Amino acid sequence: MEVKECNDLAEENQFIVDDVSKIIKEAIENSIGGTAYQHNKVNQWTSAVVESCLSQLTKLEKPYKYIVTCTIMQKNGAGLHTASSCFWDNNTDGSCTVRWENKTMYCIVSVFGLGI
Amino acid sequence: MADEEEVVDEEAEVVQVGSAESESGLSPVEVEKPLAPPKYEVRPGLGEKFQARNVREIIISTMHEQLTGRQYRTDQAPRWAKVISNAVRQKVQDLDMKRYKILVQTTVLEMKGAGIKCGQRCLWDPETDDYVDELFRNDTIFCHTVVYGVYLY
Numbered sequence: 001m002e003v004k005e006c007n008d009l010a011e012e013n014q015f016i017v018d019d020v021s022k023i024i025k026e027a028i029e030n031s032i033g034g035t036a037y038q039h040n041k042v043n044q045w046t047s048a049v050v051e052s053c054l055s056q057l058t059k060l061e062k063p064y065k066y067i068v069t070c071t072i073m074q075k076n077g078a079g080l081h082t083a084s085s086c087f088w089d090n091n092t093d094g095s096c097t098v099r100w101e102n103k104t105m106y107c108i109v110s111v112f113g114l115g116i
Numbered sequence: 117m118a119d120e121e122e123v124v125d126e127e128a129e130v131v132q133v134g135s136a137e138s139e140s141g142l143s144p145v146e147v148e149k150p151l152a153p154p155k156y157e158v159r160p161g162l163g164e165k166f167q168a169r170n171v172r173e174i175i176i177s178t179m180h181e182q183l184t185g186r187q188y189r190t191d192q193a194p195r196w197a198k199v200i201s202n203a204v205r206q207k208v209q210d211l212d213m214k215r216y217k218i219l220v221q222t223t224v225l226e227m228k229g230a231g232i233k234c235g236q237r238c239l240w241d242p243e244t245d246d247y248v249d250e251l252f253r254n255d256t257i258f259c260h261t262v263v264y265g266v267y268l269y
Contacts, residue, residue, distance in 0.1 A: 050236065065266055066239040067238045067240070068236060068237050069235070071232065072234075073225075074230040074231040076230040077228055078225065078229070078230040079226040080224070082197060083198040083222050084221040085201040085204070085205040085222075087209055
């Protein structure tokens with residue numbers, strides 16, 4: 001019992017939102033930083049953002065499973081709302097959502113990290 | 117956390133008193149049941165995997181229940197998103213899939229002609245983990261719900 005609790009508090013078993021949020025922001029900036037919404041390029045962009053996030057997350061070398069979702073939406077006055085509900089272990093698991101926008105589009109990236 | 121500290125202190129005192137008393141000294145401490153021997157199972161058993169079909173039905177029925185006959189309203193959309201994701205999560209938990217962690221994400225969009233693209237990547241074990249996603253569309257609302265099931269080894 002004691003050993004298990006020590007493991008939960010060790011740094012490598014905690015989902016650190018700040019680190020993940022930095023990773024996501026970098027990934028978005030590098031993939032779609034200065035671009036305007038283009039329908040034929042959106043496919044590439046979502047893949048690029050998601051793959052770059054995931055590869056940076058694996059470099060953290062933590063015992064975690066990750067789920068990364070990215071939504072890119074053109075700005076035209078439409079409304080978008082996202083909610084998530086999770087059944088997990090609060091000590092080890094966590095999520096981070098980053099909302100980014102420029103003049104022509106919104107980009108919302110969510111990362112869920114689940115401890116093994 | 118506080119309990120842990122107490123346990124450590126009492127055991128230290130017991131050791132000082134003497135070995136003969138150490139066994140009886142354990143009784144004031146909360147009785148710790150002996151842990152069951154490890155089973156070394158790293159995969160869900162037969163019939164215990166993520167029930168994708170049942171989850172799909174749950175998602176479709178919940179979205180229809182909440183959104184049929186409604187028009188998109190800015191003040192109500194955030195509430196719908198939360199209600200749908202909580203309801204789906206509760207019903208999926210009622211399926212009682214052992215050792216599975218459940219994540220539900222619901223997105224409610226207004227149909228106004230905007231272009232939108234969603235992508236996802238998962239780093240997990242495809243033999244044990246799975247996801248189900250479904251769409252609901254009407255004239256003004258577009259709702260996407262995805263449920264992830266991740267196995268805890």
